[in-house]
Amino acid sequence: MEQSTPLVLGIDAGGTMTDTILVDKQGNFAVGKAPTTPGHEAEGFMESARDATDLWNLDTNKTFEELEVILYSGTGMLNTLLSRTGKRLGLIVTRGMEDAVLMGRGLQSWSGYSYPDRLHAVTHAHPDPLVPRSRVRGVTERVDQFGQVVIPAYEHEAVNGVKELLNQDIEALCICCMYSHVNPEHEWQIGEAARRVLAENDVDVPIYFSHQLRPIIREQSRLNSTLIEAYATAQGRDQLLGVEAAAKQHGFPHSMQTMLSYGGLANVRYPRLHETMISGPVGGLLGAKHVGELVGTDSVIVSDMGGTSFDIGAVTRGKIPIDDEPTLARFKLNLPTLAMDTIGAGGGTIVKVDPYTHKVSLGPESAGSVPGPVAMDMGGTEPTIADCDAVMGRLNPDNFLGGKVQLNIEKAKQVLQEKVADPLGVDVYEAAEGMVNLLEMEARSSIESIISTQGVDPSEYHLMSYGGSGPLHMAEYSRGLGFSGVMTFPFAAAFSAFGCTTADYLHRHSQSVHIMIGPETSEQDRGEVRWQINKIWDDLDAHARSELVAEGHDSEAVTCEPFAMMRYTGQLEDVEVTAPATKLESDDDLDRLTQAFETLYETINRSASSYGEAEAGFTIMELGLSARVEKVKPELTRRPLGAAEPKPKANKGTRAMYYNRDWHEAQLWEMDMLEPGNVLEGPAIVEHPATTLVIPSGDRVRLDEWTILHYEHGD
Amino acid sequence: MASYNHDTIRDLIDGRLPWQSTRSIMSQYKDDDRFFKYIDILQERVTFNDPILLPIGEHLYIVAKQGEPQGERVVKCGCSYEFGHYTRNWKLKAMINVRDDEEEIAEIYPGRHSYDPDWMEIREFICPGCATLLEVEAAAPGYPIVFDFLPDLETFYRDWLGRELPKESK
Incomplete structure (x- = not known):
């Protein structure tokens, strides 16, 4: 590689391996790998980074000096949560709510x-609580939903409670009072009392306030968010700071970044680190949005099929819907997350046949990477989808994971015969294809259901298919859905990682409110409403800016985009409306906001003509804003279109492939040798070290000038 | 098809298996050798040698008698007390304690938890051999003793377990 300008280094520290993806300004990738070094993460990180820079013969220190962004994500915090090895917490709640945990x-x-x-x-079964009931204390207090104090906070109860908790050697204290998102006065008061007790006892434990972490209605989710932040992030933060120190030692001039669940980058010192814990599938959506803009489409369905799951999401007219109350490790959280659906369907998904009824079912269990599918010969005993693919000649036994693993086809066939084909009384190949078709059908119906909830015609969408197993099954799971185009990428297996490198610095702040705008609302009250909305947006704006400036960004570079979560009064769900202006200057602006809501509502549901204006009115449940600082993004290389016939060196011969109950002689191609303009006619298989693209007879694939593969179904 | 070893099934019976493993077993299709492994474990725990054909309660088993008349299918308590042929209600041969006055009711359902003895009584069936509480039923006063369960052993063995049950000598 000559002339390479390293831009982003993405690190994914998993339980066993630390993967590195190095992206340069021209959109080239290098992927490095090294064993994760628990307890000394910095070592695994440096080793993995060195592995990537070596591929391009780059000097590690020089690369670190040139890099714009290092993006670190790991499963450390999630593991802390899952293995229940976090901090010893104490919790103070409104008296009467102690059993909420x-x-x-x-x-x-x-x-x-x-x-x-x-x-x-x-x-x-309920998940084990993060704090046992014996370390929860109630304090008599009550704030009502309008923020008025109904019962003052009984400080002596707070003092006694904290003393009792200290006797139980707590390492962190959480405070969560009812309606603290409207009026945090009592949480502060209890916090002050706690600080005095801590000072008297000469103990230093951090205090977490629920209203600070996320001032959003719904007590249980707010409580969970607070507990998870206190419980699981401290160790993770130390680890991140350690890795950052190592990067700085090698000349990296900036702060290290992590990925937030709603697709923004945040400095590792970010105060709400639990927001980084659901960032897995986010990359794909960001990547899809980025590539979509490049090729001129703003509506994309993304489909990511890996070893264990099939993740589906939608970018509709440039917007990615947000899920406001996702589940993390079986806890409901108040945490905006890019909405994605997931089903247990991937290459490692285990195929089962009920011995009595002969009913066939898939997963959701997966063979994972250990022991893996039977064909990997690492101790797997249950047949998986990958085994079916291998038996049907769709996977290359000598080039699986770039040849790192030799597939044992005979063994896969034997297990499949014994556990699936024989009980069903069918031929082993027919059984294999049946199972694969079942998986593809499940994937397709999950795509159908996501389209129908967006209220958009599928013909407005492109489908992007990626992940290690995506291209292997895309032909069937996208067939007949009527997309305007179906795409995949040579780097399909690394698409999520690539997507992460396209993220901006983005923080989202919001606050619960209860603002009603009815048909009868007087002009004066509408003025009051505008004042209230503007006030909250202003406060959030100032807070967001100062947070980003503290992370080292220029205040000028920050753009804030306010939004409102709105519904027709009386409904139970709201939609996120982008504000027509950053400030509601006039009464007309308020109308423009409700109009924007109605337009959006009609796109998603159906016309509710003047229902809000004339009858129910509107309710705003939450006001917020996204504060963004743009980051340089990798560019994909654009090359002129060449001949339809691929170069001879891309040709790898032929292999027998089972498809549609018959054997076909499929043409084999090497993915990395294909060039823009090439057209591949099925039956064909395109091989890549990390993925395999299957093209059945009658279909074809065309490479465009960005080397994106466009899949075209035959009639 | 999943199959679990003897120790796992034993822990499952005793409720000592970690929740994750228990749940994973529950979520799978039933392992096809489970029944006989289960029976083997129960057989280790009872004081008699007559082979267990089917457990019908925590301490009650339908067994094939080794003594005379050989092969007769009788209900036995784990202590080997015999309740007679499985087609007749074993409860009729048990010691019965009926809770139908306020004092006795209050022993288990104190105060407002109590029930009206004019409408309901609780019958406790106790093994005459070892005094183990074998079964409890709640019924209206005067209602005949409930015959809980008359299994179709032949069909169960033939169609579900894939084995013929040795014939019972008449």
């Missing part, structure tokens, strides 16, 4: 379960 939300007892398990209550 035990009761949780009903759906927490089955969240993440398969459909049959959801139906069978015997499998339901």
Whole structure:
């Protein structure tokens, strides 16, 4: 590689391996790998980074000096949460709410379960609380929903409570009072009392206030957010700072960044680090938006099929919908997250046949990477989708993961025969294709359901398919859905990582409110409403700017985009409306805001003509803003279109492939040798070290000038 | 098809298996050798040698008698006390304690938790051999003793377990 300008280094520290993706300004990638070094993450990080820079023969220190961004994401904090090895917490809540940690939300007892398990209550169980009931104390106090003090906070109870908690050696204290998002006075008061007790006892433990972490209505989610931040992020932060120190030692001049669940970058000193804990599938959506802009489409359905799951999301007219109350490790949180659906369907998904009814089902269990599919010969005993693919000749036994693993086709065939084909009484190949078709059908119906909730015609969308197993199954899961185009990428397996490198510095702030705008609202009251909205937006604006400036950004570079979560009064769900102006200067501006809501509502649902204006009125439940600082993004290389016939060196011969109940002689191509303009006719298989693209007979694939692969179904 | 070892099934019976493992077993299709492994473990715990055909309660089993008349299917308590042929209600041969006055009711349902003895009584069935509480039923006063369960053993063995049950000598 000559002339390379390293731009972004993305690090993903998993449980066993630390992956590095180095992206240069021209959009080239280098991928490095090294074992994760628990306890000394910086070592694994440097080793992995060196592995990537070596690929391009770059000097590591010089690369670090030139890099604009280092983006670190890891599963450390999530593991702390899952393994329940976090801080020893104490909790103070409004008296009478002490059992909230035990009761949780009903759906927490089955969240993440398969459909049959959801139906069978015997499998339901609440997650273990992060703080045991014995370390929860109640304080008599009450603020009502308008923020007025109904019962003052009983400080002596707070003092006694904190003393008792200190006797139990707590390492952090959380305070969560009812309606503190409207009026945080009592949380402050209890906090002050706690500080005095801590000072008297000469103890230093951090105090977490629920209204500071996320001043949003819904007590349980706010409580969970507060507890998770206190419980799991401290160790993670130390780890991040350690890795940053190592990068700085090697000349990296900036602060290290992490990825937030709503697709923004934040400095590792970011005060609400739990927002980085659901960032897994975010990259794909950001990447899709970026590539979509490049190729001129603003509506994209993304589909990411990996080893264990199939993640689907939508970018509709340039907007990515936000899920405001996602679930993390079976806790409901108040945390805006880029909305994605996920089903248990991937290459490692285990195929099962009920011995009595012969009903076939897939997953949701996955063989994971250990023991992996049977064909990987690492101890897997249950047949998986990857085994079906291998048996049907769709995977290359000698080039799986770039040849790092030799696939044992015979063994896969034997297990498939014994556990699936024989019980069903069919031929082993027919069984294999049946299973794969079942997976593709599930994937397709999940895409259908996401389209129908967006209220947009599928023909307005492009489908992007990526992830290690995406291109392997895209032909069927996208067939007949009527997309205006279907795309995949040579770097499909690294698309999510690539997407992460396209993120901007983006922080989202919001505050719960309860503002009603009715048909009868007087001009004076509408003025009052405008004043209230503007006041909150101004406060959030100032806060957001100061936070980004503290992270080292120029105040001038910050752009703030206010939004309102709105509904027709009386409804239960709201939609996020982008404000027509940063400030509602006049009464007309307020009308423009409600109009923007109606337009959006009609796009998603159906026309509710003048329902808000004449009848129900509107309610604003939350006001917020996204504060963004643009970051340089990698560019994809644009090359002139060449001949339709690929260069001979891309040709790898042929292989027999089972498709549509028959064997075909498929042409083999090497993905990295293909060039813009090439057209591949099925039956063909395009191989890449990390992914395989299958093109059945009758279909074809065309490479455009960005080397993006466009999949075209035959009739 | 999943299959679990003897120790796992034993821990499952005793409720000592970690929740995650228990749940994963519940979510799978039933392991096809479970029944006989289960029976083996129960057999280790009872004081008699007659082979267990089917457990019908926490301490009650339908067994095939080794003594005379050989092969007769009788209900036995784990202590080996015999309740007679499985087609007849074993409860009729148990010691029965009926809770139908306020004092006795208050022992288990004190105060406002109590029930009206004119409308309901609780019958406790106790093994005459070892005094273990074998079963409890709630019924209206005067209602005949409930016959809980008359299994179709032949069909169960043949169609579900894939084995013929040795014939019972008449």
